Amino acid sequence: MHEVEVKGILSQNNGMNTYRGCSHGCIYCDSRSLCYGFNHDFEDIEIKKNASELLEKALKSKRQPCMIGTGSMCDPYLHIEEEVKLTRKCLEIIDRYGFGLAILTKSDRILRDIDLIKHINDNSKAVVQMTLTTYDDELCKKLEPNVCVTSERFKVLMKCKELGIPTIVWLSPFLPFINDTLENIRGLLDYCIKAEVKGVVFWGIGVTLRDGNREYFYKKLDELFPGMKEKYIRTYGNAYEVNSPNNGYLMSIIRDECRKHNIMYNPDECFRYMREYPYKNEQVSLF
Numbered sequence: 001m002h003e004v005e006v007k008g009i010l011s012q013n014n015g016m017n018t019y020r021g022c023s024h025g026c027i028y029c030d031s032r033s034l035c036y037g038f039n040h041d042f043e044d045i046e047i048k049k050n051a052s053e054l055l056e057k058a059l060k061s062k063r064q065p066c067m068i069g070t071g072s073m074c075d076p077y078l079h080i081e082e083e084v085k086l087t088r089k090c091l092e093i094i095d096r097y098g099f100g101l102a103i104l105t106k107s108d109r110i111l112r113d114i115d116l117i118k119h120i121n122d123n124s125k126a127v128v129q130m131t132l133t134t135y136d137d138e139l140c141k142k143l144e145p146n147v148c149v150t151s152e153r154f155k156v157l158m159k160c161k162e163l164g165i166p167t168i169v170w171l172s173p174f175l176p177f178i179n180d181t182l183e184n185i186r187g188l189l190d191y192c193i194k195a196e197v198k199g200v201v202f203w204g205i206g207v208t209l210r211d212g213n214r215e216y217f218y219k220k221l222d223e224l225f226p227g228m229k230e231k232y233i234r235t236y237g238n239a240y241e242v243n244s245p246n247n248g249y250l251m252s253i254i255r256d257e258c259r260k261h262n263i264m265y266n267p268d269e270c271f272r273y274m275r276e277y278p279y280k281n282e283q284v285s286l287f
Contacts, residue, residue, distance in 0.1 A: 001045045009054040015069035018086045020046035025146040027220035034212035052089040059097040071104030095120045102274040104129035108148045118163045131170040134179045135187030157195035167197045173207035180244035189257045199264030205250045206243035
């Protein structure tokens with residue numbers, strides 16, 4: 001790990017990443033792509049040590065509260081968060097200034113802060129987003145080796161349900177010929193239905209491969225699924241979008257189940273919900 005001071009923490013759309021790089025080890029990670037300009041080893045986590053100070057300054061300057069998003073490029077609950085607690089510090093600031101939170105992770109470390117997230121939700125709005133890709137925990141350990149398995153993430157969703165914290169599930173990515181199966185989709189949807197999630201975010205049954213992450217992905221395929229790399233090369237070449245042969249059928253299954261259980265599944269609708277801040281105390285003047 002190493003520390004850096006950054007000039008800003010919030011994006012134009014009020015998203016933030018407190019770290020850069022990742023220790024989860026997911027074999028498909030797009031953040032490894034060369035286009036993101038990493039100048040250090042991906043597993044050498046960059047800590048934005050002044051993130052909480054910059055966040056407080058930014059929130060103080062805003063004329064009205066809004067939703068603050070986290071985790072779009074880097075999971076806020078990496079292993080190092082247990083020691084550094086930078087995500088916790090930022091959540092405390094979000095809570096103190098009355099802003100909302102839309103936080104994305106695939107780690108059950110988020111349960112450490114569930115009391116704080118509930119307090120944010122009680123006073124404004126908090127949405128917990130959880131990534132689910134692989135119903136079978138043994139397969140999950142291969143694809144996402146250094147983070148909790150899917151059944152543990154399901155427990156996070158159920159805890160949020162118990163506490164009245166709304167949840168969104170990211171069903172992505174699905175790796176062709178590996179976890180793009182009806183059994184996998186049905187299992188993940190069953191978790192979503194039981195947890196009464198508000199919505200699921202997905203664009204298709206597949207994965208994206210760019211320079212940087214493609215090489216790492218193929219290396220891991222050689223280690224874990226001998227012969228699979230060659231199958232990908234034969235089928236997809238150097239394509240960026242790598243869609244499953246089962247894409248259309250499995251997409252229809254997801255949409256049908258979401259409609260049946262009143263779960264949002266249009267990405268625009270899900271993102272609109274997560275961006276909407278509830279002005280609970282707003283008064284409309286009659287004069």
